[in-house]
Amino acid sequence: MKNKYEVVVIGGGIIGCSIAYYLAKSQIEVALFEGGQIGMKTTKAAAGMLGAHSESDGDFSLFFPFARSSQLEYNRLKDELYELSGVDIGYRTGGILKLAYTEEDKLNLDLLLKQPTVKWVNHEKVKLMEPGISNDVLGGAYIADDVNVIPTKTCEAFAKSAQVLGASIFENSNVYGIEKNGSNYIVKSAKGNVEAKYIVVATGVYSNNLLQNLGITEKLSPVKGESIIVHHEKPLLQHTLFHDKSYIVPRNNRKLVIGATMIQDDWSDSISLQSVESLIKKAKVLLPSSANWKIDSFTTGLRPTTFDGHPFIGRLPEEERIFIACGHFRNGILLAPATGKMIRDLILNKEVKQEWIDAFRIDRRQTVMV
Ligand SMILES: Cc1cc2nc3c(=O)[nH]c(=O)nc-3n(C[C@H](O)[C@H](O)[C@H](O)COP(=O)(O)OP(=O)(O)OC[C@H]3O[C@@H](n4cnc5c(N)ncnc54)[C@H](O)[C@@H]3O)c2cc1C
Known part of the structure; x- marks a missing residue:
């Protein structure tokens, strides 16, 4: 393990692994810290439906365009991930x-x-x-x-492909704290401390301790x-x-x-x-x-x-270089590619649709109440 990375992703479920993949694909130096084993928490329990339409529940203005972009990305990803990792994600047509x-x-x-x-x-x-x-x-x-995929295989394919592209992945490496260190951050893990310029918290439903550590009152x-x-x-x-x-x-x-x-x-x-x-x-x-x-x-x-059923995806209001990507409820497998791309684009300061930034920001509850 090096003592410094450009980006540290915390959490190795489908969301963290997708983020690590898209970052590595953009030649960003990324390390992922997973407390247990890759894909063995909520991701393991998912059925694997990519239900952009079936899960929309009438929300065709916000959820659907984001979910559909992610679903369509899988058409390409299934081959790309296989070529890189040799892992078949079990993409099954039939609908x-x-x-x-x-x-x-x-x-x-x-x-x-x-x-x-x-x-x-x-x-x-x-x-x-x-x-x-x-x-x-x-x-x-x-x-x-x-269509549908096999979630554990998809998560494994993201993780292995990210590694092939240069990402470092550490399992059994629980992160218990984040501290500021000048203009960077120190990530405290069971495997030791590392410095990072950017941090992405992708710890699913288990995010509450880290959120609290970062001064965020929202809870999963x-x-x-x-x-x-x-x-x-x-x-x-x-x-x-x-x-x-x-x-x-x-x-x-x-x-x-x-x-x-x-x-x-x-x-x-x-x-x-x-x-x-x-x-x-x-x-x-x-x-x-x-x-x-x-x-x-x-x-x-x-x-x-989350409180309104939509995920939290975006930067923290007070810490421009700490990002959050959790709360994907019934649709984390479906939304993993779109989430990975969105976090990558935010880190690279590329254009991201403003309605997605607004809809998924972690402080939206306050914005709504104003
Ligand atoms: C029964 C069921 C069916 C589902 N079916 C579907 C479906 O058909 N389609 C679909 O799209 N979605 C489905 N989902 C939803 C989907 O499983 C989730 O939205 C998705 O798995 C969330 O992924 P995640 O990476 O955010 O969380 P997780 O998979 O839980 O990953 C978070 C990871 O972070 C790690 N972690 C936590 N804290 C720390 C820490 N401090 N340090 C380091 N690591 C840490 C955990 O060990 C874990 O591996 C289903 C869910 C369930 C329960």
């Missing part, structure tokens, strides 16, 4: 079928269906696409572009999510099925993810029988034949959540 079982469900899809990249498919077409879907389905919004809170992983020999599903925030995602590794619970303010990593029961119940509503599937494993993770 999402957002299903409607009632007229109210159908009405809720109205805004989504106004997007040119989304089309309505009726009952007959849905049954042709996925014959196993329950007979009472009315139809669905089909989003071919909402967890929304715990539990999922069931199913292993299969022959394909069970071609498309991701999605209804009322529940989903079944077929992956490129002979596994399916049935997810996920949404439990507010639960910091534990346990998985309850009640949650498993509710996931199985919802899966059977989507696809009655799922009752016969064989369970492979269970996962759990904490979605990092």
Whole structure:
């Protein structure tokens, strides 16, 4: 380990690894400090949907353009990361079928269906696409572009590609403090102290101590999510099925993810029988034949959540060279490329859309109240 780097990124989940990748790609000397192992916290629990459309929830003016730019970036990244790292991110086409079982469900899809990249498919077409879907389905919004990836592989690919491009990555290197040192900063880690000109805090839901250390009063809170992983020999599903925030995602590794619970303010990593029961119940509503599937494993993770559901991405108001990138809630895998690029561009003083700076700044709560 050197004693000085241009940029130190703290946190080796999908967000920190993407940031390290884009910085290294721009020939910036970057070191990433991860308290445990790369991608083994919330990132590991994600289903991996790149749901720019399906997660927009009617927010087509702010969330969608940012998310869509990130989703489109993956088209290129999947090959670029493979060439650099040899890691296949498991990019899987097929898209999402957002299903409607009632007229109210159908009405809720109205805004989504106004997007040119989304089309309505009726009952007959849905049954042709996925014959196993329950007979009472009315139809669905089909989003071919909402593909999926394998989160741990994607995170690993970002990290390894960043290393190939010159980044240093330190695992088991918890950062417990940041101090000012003249015009630079000292990062205090379990592996020793290093100096940095710029710092990026990308510690997901675990950011509160460092934020407090930096004098920031905003806090991240967890929304715990539990999922069931199913292993299969022959394909069970071609498309991701999605209804009322529940989903079944077929992956490129002979596994399916049935997810996920949404439990507010639960910091534990346990998985309850009640949650498993509710996931199985919802899966059977989507696809009655799922009752016969064989369970492979269970996962759990904490979605990092901010007061308004949007991430914090940008520089700290009082410290021009400290950046924050956390709070990506249900969409960190989707938003990783756009976040990495935005932080890189801010550090390089390149142009970043003003509406994204305003929407994601950490002091926006005060701005709104003025
Ligand atoms: C059940 C579930 C399903 C999901 N499905 C999807 C999906 O389909 N699509 C999607 O886009 N998103 C999904 N998400 C959301 C996504 O997982 C998160 O938004 C994303 O993983 C957040 O990434 P992160 O890098 O900010 O956090 P993390 O992955 O938690 O990474 C933060 C890292 O920082 C490290 N760290 C913390 N403190 C320190 C410190 N002091 N020093 C050094 N290191 C530190 C931690 O060890 C950790 O590795 C899902 C989440 C859950 C729980």
